[in-house]
Amino acid sequence: MSRFWKVALIVIIVIVLLAVGFRLVHKPGGAGQGQGKAGADTPPVPVTVVPVVKQNVPIYLTGLGTVVARNTVTVSPQVSGQLLSINFKEGDPVTKGELLAQIDPRSFQAAYDQAVAQKAQAQAQLDTARSNYQRSQTLLAKGYIAKQELESLRNTVTQDEALVAADKANAESAKVQLGYTRIVSPIDGIAGIPCGGPGQRGEHGHGSGHADPGPSDLRGIQPARAEPG
Template sequence: MSRFWKIALVVVVALVLLGVGLRLLHKPGGPQPGQARAQGKEGEQPPVPVTVVPVARQNVPVYLTALGTVQALNTVAVSPQVSGRLLSLEFTEGQPVKKGQVLAQIDPRSFQATYDQAVARLHQDQAQLATARANYSRSQELAPKGYIAKQDLESLRNTVTQLEATVAADQAAIRDAEVQLGYTKVISPIDGLAGIRGVDPGNVVTTASTIVTLTQLHPINIMFNLPEQNLDMVRQASRGGGELSVAALDRGDAHVIADGGVLKVIDNQIDASTGTFRLKSEFPNAGNALWPGQFVNVRLKVRTVDGGLVIPAQAVQRGPDGDYVYLVQADNTVKMQPVQVAQEVGDSAVMVATGLKEGERVVTEGQFRLKPGSKVNPLKPGEVPPAPTATEMAKARQGGHRRAH
């Protein structure tokens, strides 16, 4: 094929393609420039339905939080005060015991024998004392008549005094033997909960043996530490009169497991190694929600802020420049409003220090569809947008068909 025919073929193909393009462009029913603009206007995004809540003003309690350890009010390791064979245990492991309750019985026979010997010795010495007193009394009657020498009279008087001392010693020995005999019954010194027994009946126990450990759970203490920079705040709050309230939360810091606690003691020194100071709180623990050795989150109320600005916690978003909320303006458009969160209020709200005013509306649900300047349909919490009308549905379908074209 010559060069001329090649050029002619290329020109023909180009003309054919140009004609097809012009035909498609002017095809009846195709979008005209004015129609395209009208379609874009109809295709604008409708207002985004969002839940909004006004900024409220309320009294907000200020809390200090820390990790605490539950500690029994009293912990007693019960040990026998005399040695001997353990006959029986009179408590049930893990069950409450009362103060004065018998916990264990040690073989009392040897101690009973010692007590009986002391009593017998007392009777013997009392008989001798009675004889000595009688002799001394008769001698006093005979001494004026010269029948008893003065030296013998003094000897009789000294014998009476000596036997009186012996009787007093016998009485003390009886009391000691009685105490030792009483120690064969091991008594609970407190109301508490019995732990796991340390010895079994039949074994010989000594004063170094631990029979059981008792813990007093009502009331119960929680020990916790706070940074030293909080010391002045806590001390000033405690000087204001009344006891500071304390609550115990679970490890997830989501649920209160014990309330009604009060701050009892602020330690008298700061730990130089940690820069913290210790505090002791006391809880009634009526339902046994707290257990010795348990770790809990402690919330100490130190004061109340009057008229704080409060919004739901889910309204606060985290951005690269800090916290912000979507603020609904008068024309129902939104803007990103930077805020500074002062503290949490309960489990679902926060107090805002700066950035908002009372009565302003913030978006709490639907933020993921928003950007600055978006038009919104503000709804109250729990309210749902109305169902679309037939006209709106038709427009939506028409717009869908046009976009498909």
């Protein structure tokens, strides 16, 4: 066989192989039938249908924080002395004017009694001075005493009036100090931690706090996890 025919035979064989391969790849219905068979073996996906409802979705937030009352009052003694009693515990509800603690009132009671006695003594001296002055006015009109003596008696009345006013103020101050031995709640609220106990010394300006039971604030929150409702 000549070389020409050998080359022609090889070309014919290659053309035939290409035609057969093209036929196999592009065979009508081949790929589609395979996919259809696979789809027939897969079950349908279940679908649940519910009515559409418009509503709020609750959101819950879990975290760490501190609840702080909007209004707090620090109750402290106005006078210093030994505590006789503490009449509340932390967390107790208290009302305005309720007795929270009692300081030993004996020394304050003695000071008040002394001030009242001094006031009474000064008042008695003033009454005597006024009586002497009025009597001296009659004697002066009759010429029995000198005018200078009457002026001296009038000055005595003025001095005694000043003493009575001072002793009255001292008595009122002692009464106020005595009242401070009763530590009462200034508002309705929740009691805080007491700063002392019976037998200890209550110092002026050192006390405990309690809160108004009204609205509170949540401060310093540190979210840990959010859970949709």
